[in-house]
Amino acid sequence: MDFLSILGNGVRGMFGPEAAIYAIAAIGLNVHFGYTGLLNFGQVAFMLVGAYGVAVSVATFGWSLWVGVLVGLGCAVVLALILGIPTLRLRGDYLAIATIAAGEILRYFYRSAYAEPLTGGVYGLRQFADPFFELNPFPPGRYGIGPIDFDSRSLWVMTVGWILVVLISLLVFLLVRSPWGRVLRAVREDELAARSLGKNVYSFKMQSLVLGGVIGAVGGALLAINVQSVQPDSYNPVTTFYLYAILILGGAGTIFGPIIGSIIFWFIVTFFDAFLRSAVGAGWFGDLIDGADVGAIRFVLVGLGLMLLMAFRPAGILGDPKELRLDVR
Amino acid sequence: MSAEPAAPGPAGAGLAGVRPEPGVAKPDPILVVDGVARYFGGLRAVDVDHLEVQRGTITSLIGPNGAGKSTFFNLVTGFDKPNQGRWTFEGQQLAGVPAYRIARRGMVRTFQLTKTLGRLTTIENVKLGATGQRGEHFLPAIFRPSWAHQEREIEARADELLERFNLAHMRNEFAGTMSGGQRKLLEMARALMVHPRLLMLDEPMAGVNPALTQSLLGHITALRDDGMTIILVEHDMDVVMGVSDWVACFAEGRLIAEGTPRDIRANKAVIDAYLGSSRALPEETAPVDPAQPDEVEDTP
Numbered sequence: 001m002d003f004l005s006i007l008g009n010g011v012r013g014m015f016g017p018e019a020a021i022y023a024i025a026a027i028g029l030n031v032h033f034g035y036t037g038l039l040n041f042g043q044v045a046f047m048l049v050g051a052y053g054v055a056v057s058v059a060t061f062g063w064s065l066w067v068g069v070l071v072g073l074g075c076a077v078v079l080a081l082i083l084g085i086p087t088l089r090l091r092g093d094y095l096a097i098a099t100i101a102a103g104e105i106l107r108y109f110y111r112s113a114y115a116e117p118l119t120g121g122v123y124g125l126r127q128f129a130d131p132f133f134e135l136n137p138f139p140p141g142r143y144g145i146g147p148i149d150f151d152s153r154s155l156w157v158m159t160v161g162w163i164l165v166v167l168i169s170l171l172v173f174l175l176v177r178s179p180w181g182r183v184l185r186a187v188r189e190d191e192l193a194a195r196s197l198g199k200n201v202y203s204f205k206m207q208s209l210v211l212g213g214v215i216g217a218v219g220g221a222l223l224a225i226n227v228q229s230v231q232p233d234s235y236n237p238v239t240t241f242y243l244y245a246i247l248i249l250g251g252a253g254t255i256f257g258p259i260i261g262s263i264i265f266w267f268i269v270t271f272f273d274a275f276l277r278s279a280v281g282a283g284w285f286g287d288l289i290d291g292a293d294v295g296a297i298r299f300v301l302v303g304l305g306l307m308l309l310m311a312f313r314p315a316g317i318l319g320d321p322k323e324l325r326l327d328v329r
Numbered sequence: 330m331s332a333e334p335a336a337p338g339p340a341g342a343g344l345a346g347v348r349p350e351p352g353v354a355k356p357d358p359i360l361v362v363d364g365v366a367r368y369f370g371g372l373r374a375v376d377v378d379h380l381e382v383q384r385g386t387i388t389s390l391i392g393p394n395g396a397g398k399s400t401f402f403n404l405v406t407g408f409d410k411p412n413q414g415r416w417t418f419e420g421q422q423l424a425g426v427p428a429y430r431i432a433r434r435g436m437v438r439t440f441q442l443t444k445t446l447g448r449l450t451t452i453e454n455v456k457l458g459a460t461g462q463r464g465e466h467f468l469p470a471i472f473r474p475s476w477a478h479q480e481r482e483i484e485a486r487a488d489e490l491l492e493r494f495n496l497a498h499m500r501n502e503f504a505g506t507m508s509g510g511q512r513k514l515l516e517m518a519r520a521l522m523v524h525p526r527l528l529m530l531d532e533p534m535a536g537v538n539p540a541l542t543q544s545l546l547g548h549i550t551a552l553r554d555d556g557m558t559i560i561l562v563e564h565d566m567d568v569v570m571g572v573s574d575w576v577a578c579f580a581e582g583r584l585i586a587e588g589t590p591r592d593i594r595a596n597k598a599v600i601d602a603y604l605g606s607s608r609a610l611p612e613e614t615a616p617v618d619p620a621q622p623d624e625v626e627d628t629p
Binding site: 171174175178179180181182183185186188189190192193194195196197198199200201207211253322323 | 406408427428429430432433437438439440444445446447448449453456457458460462463464465466467470471473476480503505519520522523
């Protein structure tokens with residue numbers, strides 16, 4: 001059993017394109033849930049419209065990739081408005097119900113035979129991101145140290161991904177430290193109090209929903225570009241819950257929470273994936289576990305990790321545990 | 330405060346000669362309510378034919394539990410919608426105006442159950458109250474220089490208020506760590522940041538220790554003396570009789586009596602509403618607290 005290569009796999013997962021993409025989507029969710037207290041259970045829907053915005057624009061309409069990205073972000077704005085206008089005046093639970101349903105509705109719509117001429121139906125669309133990879137400054141080959149290495153394609157997506165993570169985090173940082181962010185946090189604590197002080201709570205919640213949704217769409221667009229394909233069934237509701245796991249792991253309502261959370265989440269997932277596979281290969285578990293079970297077991301371990309976290313650091317890795325002890329009324 | 334004269338003080342002088350009857354017209358009303366009614370199913374929670382509140386006075390709303398005082402507060406501040414009725418604040422129609430706009434127009438309320446923003450610091454809580462903040466708009470928020478100057482002014486004003494309400498030592502603590510009494514003070518300080526002309530306090534003394542009650546009362550009368558109008562919902566009759574220039578009594582959603590504290594004490598309808606028709610309130614020298622505030626309270 002090559003422990004170094006297993007660890008290498010884990011480290012590769014920590015910094016790989018997926019970690020950056022999930023970090024971006026989790027930053028969007030952090031704006032919703034961490035700073036505004038909006039229960040968005042359909043962040044994957046924003047990723048989906050971002051991804052399909054790119055794919056449909058390029059593969060179906062033959063527009064440029066960059067126009068496609070803008071179309072994806074525009075779709076996220078529209079989706080946020082559609083979700084927000086009817087629900088944001090109501091109690092928080094209604095947004096939760098509407099968003100979780102919207103995610104599934106969109107997935108079924110995009111995979112339906114009706115939408116197939118546009119979206120490719122269940123087969124999705126592919127090979128629409130060539131202009132992105134044509135800009136790749138890294139010559140083909142493998143880059144890295146020892147067991148941690150990436151091909152030039154991944155390295156390019158990673159570079160762009162982590163730069164986006166930094167830029168988006170900076171934007172969110174500037175916003176939440178401003179009086180605007182103060183109102184968001186006030187809305188999270190008590191909507192009525194914010195309203196009694198003359199704040200248009202509905203408008204702030206809408207701005208938050210749009211901003212976080214657009215950030216989610218950036219993640220979705222990058223996800224589509226990374227694999228050069230979109231398929232409706234990769235945008236499951238479970239993705240949203242991975243994002244919540246990431247956010248809670250890192251610490252909701254903190255700037256670095258979603259980033260640290262995504263790094264840890266992807267380390268656990270890829271490390272245990274490699275570890276379990278080689279352990280199964282070496283016959284450690286006998287007939288108890290075979291290769292097909294590994295995918296599920298690593299998420300069991302993520303769940304276990306979350307449970308331990310809730311027991312010992314309930315505010316997340318970066319959260320301030322003092323906040324949880326407060327008598328928040 | 331129970332030793333204070335029950336007749337209107339200098340600030341209530343405008344009320345001299347106003348007859349103590351429900352719905353009576355005042356010389357200079359800041360708030361005029363007309364036919365506001367709210368039903369919860371078949372229950373008539375509030376049904377006020379006419380009520381005027383004189384500018385620059387402390388007007389108390391009293392009444393037994395369930396009389397509709399808090400619902401009335403919610404209605405006129407836009408936190409609940411009446412089934413019918415109109416009301417004006419400084420001559421402007423407010424029916425259908427959203428709560429946040431009513432607050433911006435200068436009619437600011439506090440809550441019976443304090444609504445401190447627990448995971449914001451005390452100073453952030455107070456700064457939040459300032460209106461017209463440029464930094465609350467999305468794009469300017471990103472560029473600190475566009476709001477930094479205004480923010481400094483707001484912070485200076487907030488610090489002044491914290492000083493005035495003896496909360497300066499809590500400045501950088503999470504508001505969630507405060508005691509019940511401190512929360513009441515914080516809510517009042519925060520409301521003052523909005524520059525209210527009419528401050529509506531929903532049971533500001535509930536769950537507050539007696540020493541702090543005195544200081545809260547001092548703040549309230551000082552605000553009145555600065556020219557602010559204050560409406561108060563309160564259960565503690567000592568407080569009401571001592572501090573009010575005018576008292577309005579609700580029972581079963583209706584305005585049943587109005588007058589100076591002295592008038593109200595002798596008013597038969599009020600005594601009946603509180604105690605049933607066969608009893609009488611004790612004499613003026615020993616005011617009692619007939620209405621035990623047994624609604625859910627915010628205790629420290």
